[in-house]
Amino acid sequence: MKSSNKVLIIGASRGLGFALAQEWLSRNWNVVATVRSGNTPLHRIKQAFPGQIRVEQMDVTESSDIEALADRLPVHEFDVLYVNAGIALGPEDRADEVTTEDFSRLMVTNALSPIRIIERLYDKVKEQGTIAVMSSSLGSVTLNESGGWEVYRASKAALNMLMRSFAVRHASASQSLALVDPGWVRTDMGGADATLSIDESIPGIVDQIAASSGKAGLHYYNYRGETLPW
Structure with missing residues (x-):
């Protein structure tokens, strides 16, 4: 039996989003997932999950793409909105x-675009649902004791701050808001x-999203559910 639960994943053509x-x-969730263009692995798994996934x-x-997607989606449709865009x-x-x-x-891809997407699509999430964005422990100012990844760190710190501001502006919202650190994962971006x-990494992320359901406010944690310092 198919679940009635539904997730919207932004950025799922490869890597962590595809996973x-x-x-x-x-x-057994129903999935709506976005890709930038072309025939991706996401398109190729559709046959294995008939009627369960829409790309x-x-x-x-x-x-304009964000606006067009918003116009195609009804309000309060999803249990989870997960924004995964990042370079x-x-x-x-x-x-x-x-x-x-x-x-x-x-900065545009990692910080500005995710918050624009969340601002435009948050009303597509059910009132007790979860709005999550892929952040990183590298975005923590407190944890930066080793340097490296300077511009990437800056973009994730900016994302965290923008999400914090979003949470303040929507303080009365009942959705759970999450900044999620997947850990350092072997993907094309993470490296060998x-x-x-x-x-x-990924099963832990999904488990933590489930655990945060119904807990309003902004949470910054990793794939193990450990709270991260700002």
């Missing part, structure tokens, strides 16, 4: 060496030296 879609599908096309940096330059990126173009690209496999 999230697979995990929720394996738990939408959207570029997270295009306001990185690499561990050796430095603020004094990055080009203005690359700095702007990371990362400490976690997808199978060690």
